[in-house]
Amino acid sequence: MSNIVPPADLAPVGSPGPLSSVPRRPLLVGLTAFAAVAVAGLTWAKWDPYWHKLFHVLATANLGTSILTGKAKAPPAPSWHAALSYTIAYGKSIWIALVAALLIASAVEAFLPRRWLLAVLQRGHSRLAGSVAGGLLALPCMMCTYCTAPLTVSIRRQGVPTSSALAYWVGNPTLNPAVLAFLAIVLPWQWVTVRILIGVVLVVGVTTVVGRLSPGELDATASQTMVPPVPSGATDLDGPTTLAGAGRRFLVALGRLSVTLLPEYLVVVLLLGGLRGWLFPVGHSLAGLGVLAVLVFAVVGTLFVIPTAGEIPSSRDCWGPVWDSARPAPCW
Amino acid sequence: MGLGPAGALLVTLAALSLPSMVMVGRSFPVRVILAMAGGVAVLGLGAAGLLVLLS
Secondary structure, three states: OOOOOOHHHOOOOOOOOOOOOOOHHHHHHHHHHHHHHHHHHHHHHHHHHHHHHHHHHHHHOOOOOOOOOOOOOOOOOOOHHHHHHHHHHHHHHHHHHHHHHHHHHHHHHHOOOHHHHHHHHOOOOOHHHHHHHHHHHHOOOOOOOOOHHHHHHHHHHOOOOHHHHHHHHHHHHHOOHHHHHHHHHHOOHHHHHHHHHHHHHHHHHHHHHHHHHOOOOOOOOOOOOOOOOOOOOOOOOOOOOOHHHHHHHHHHHHHHHHHHHHHHHHHHHHHHHHOHHHHOOOOHHHHOOOHHHHHHHHHHHHHOOOOOOOHHHHHHHHOOHHHHOOOOOOOO | OOHHHHHHHHHHHHHOOHHHHHHHOOOOOHHHHHHHHHHHHHHHHHHHHHHHHHO
């Protein structure tokens, strides 16, 4: 029924070559279908809401309270209620983006011709160029750390090299243009400056270096015939050639991503949300620790999960004014 | 509390998370994930220092 060539039979290729020998129609249909899903999903989940939020923030210069503490002055003590309330708050905050991410990730596997994906994200043998490409692609997507995951999984399944995929994975939340704009509006200039400088080092520099830990990819010494290993789940380079094949692949990918997503979400977010009182020790218990406090927060921050832009009130509150004074949470 | 911890959170809270690392854990070698986590934590320290320095 399906005309798709199994990936195992695929002859190895270097960088995706010219398209002259490939029938163009399935490619264009696949690309159009992917673009439709991506644009619709991102508009619904990100572009439209952030456009409105931008005006709201410009008018009020207020980003609200931290999701870590809610209306209180400090995160709650560990309890089942703390776990549940965080999971619900976090879920409410991200569910639209999560649905969009699942649909777009499935479209990456089912509609987008792999050749085109690799043309964008695999820049010859250069990890650095790949990281830059991954970081740039992340900018319009604006996903939080969790919603980025299904998209990263999908592009890796399609054989995108490590550095590029890592840059896409961390670039989404770190260099989110909407978050940078909010930072610039709500907080002193030093905050957005630090975020951008450190963010670029992370998204481009660290990912390029870490990419070396994936052996066999993009070896600079390789001849033209050396190829990155093709993952066993990857589609044909030129995308599915039948509508039914594409549709079936879309549903399979959507099912697979959802099944691996939900249980893990529940367990880990419940755990982190429940323990946030311990993970984010505030006020007197941390006051005397100085540099150690920075270390603790650096590690905890790496592990903890927060919705897009949620780090702004959380780190701002950490700065002090809320917990040191008897006033209500500041409206900047 | 101060700017240091705030600077650390500013970068590390956003960039990575345990659920995300678990989710992509099968897509990369484990050492890659661990190296990224380490890199983010270290850069969190850098962000703390930079924020304090600039302010």
